[in-house]
Amino acid sequence: MDSIVSIRGLKKYFPVKSEALFGKTTWNKAIDGIDLEIQRGEALGVVGESGSGKTTLGKLILGLHAPTEGTIDYRGHDTGRMQSSVVFQDPFSSLNPRQTVFDIVKEPLESVRGTRRGQGFRQTILDILNLVGLSEEQMFRYPHEFSGGQRQRIAIARAIVAKPLFIVFDEPTSGLDVSVQAQILNLLKELKGNSDLSYVFISHNIGVVKYICSRIAVMYRGKIVETSGNQELFDNPLHPYSQHLLSAVPVIDETRMSKIIEFEAKAADEAAVSNGCIYYSKCPIRRDICREKPPQRFDATEGHSVYCWARELDQR
């Protein structure tokens, strides 16, 4: 397959200063060793709890953070297309309140084509606005005149206008109501279609990721613990954390409060966290080796890999 972003051994540590005057600085390991490929034309979902490093990963991919260690290789600049763009969660703070919709959407075009003459873009911008469901008379209005859902449409128009290779969506529908969220999700699905545009879709809402994405990566404490094709992950989750996470997602159904897999809270084992598997202290299927060596990537089936010693040893 044709990958457009290739991530190797990526780490991002943030310093946490001690409150004492000459206290020792500790490190918050937001991303702690990630290997990942983003394929051309795929919609990759990244799920995980808050603090698992989803957003940091998105920012690293966009080049908004410099990695502490590891590399991110981008391919396909030679096509003359814009590399990447982004849609953030909050459409109230991600649009410049003093620019009209026209100016907001024009900016990426100018930066790609290196020209400052706006009027030539008028038709391009109009087409894009129509595509995301906005009309011509809304073109010269300001963001405050729009509702949350419409603002997110403007942000999406800005993201797609210069035909990027991939777009990072960071919780794009979390601030929206269910009925409006469905409009935006359907729009994103339509825009993607069968084009070679790739999505990196970050969300804590697993239902949303399942609807949009073709492949899903599950993150836990700065690491990817499992990657799998969309339906495969729900039919056959392999990592115990993925199983726990999926079991906790509420579903409309009449058998109530019966699904959650309860784990005994075990005391955190810091030695295991630094040497072995990050999930060791909570893991119901842990082995001795999990405490000493970090799990390696294990391909259970084609396109479904998991970082878990127990699964690997079971299948040997």
Place this chain on the structure above:
Amino acid sequence: MEEKLLEVKDLSVAFNSYLGVAEVLDRISYSVDENQWLGIAGESGCGKTVSAFSLLKLLPEAAMIRNGEILFKGESILDKSEREMRKLRGGEISIVFQEPQSALNPSKRVGENIVESLRLHQGIRGEEAKRRAIQMLDLVKIPQPRVRFSQFPHELSGGMQQRVCIAIALACHPSLLIADEFTTSLDVTTQQEILKLVVDLQRQSTMSVLFITHDLALISECCDELIIMYAGQIMERGKVDRVFRNPSHPYTRLLLNAIPSISRKDEKLNSIDGSVPGLVNPPKGCRFHTRCKQKIPGRCDVVFPRETAIDETHRAWCHLLYT
């Protein structure tokens, strides 16, 4: 017929705003039985939280109660004085909010946050209050309750803080717990733990829960009955399994099909065109008519439909259901 714990009759609430008067609640009526979980669901701005806050008379000054009455154990809440309300709040009726960080007093230790409510409502002080507070922390499954007792709220994680809020709310054995989006700011796994905790605690006592949320799936997991609200009006109410199996209002049907769920296969989501209307000069008649594809011109946009019984407890308010 057994007496209802709570009855809300024809309640209308309006807010003064700089745009004009917003009609936030439009003649809503519902009741809560003893030992019942009632879910109130709806999108933002539909009046879920306002209807809960009016039960405690916690509405801001701009709010005006236009019409209606609220009876709690047969007594009218709207006629009570502020002093009487203070006894009721946190005693007979308690509330758990969405954000535990802002619900706890950050300058007081966790234990003092709980002891305060015991002292005010039950006059328990000193060692006895401390013992009870630790007992409550243990009840909500906080590990090492003695250590946590003397820590400050910021030293606890969001899930642990919400457990403390639940401990405070339950300390005086309320008969009604209002849970206002109380798991929304938590991760799914923590959300499930907290929800299970409250379900277990409710089963051990005689307490009703009014669960306000935008997440229909959560309601399906724990409530007995639910109310679907839209823009300050009640659209449908009934037993959870009946409503989900046989949604009778067009809005409920659209809403259920708009939720991306992990149990769905790859079918297209049903989006509802437009967005929730502003409540200053709201649409006349049924407020959903501006987004409803099945609206009957001349009726839906003129009068609010009357109640239609689908079965014993299942009710819907829609012109399509009768001719």
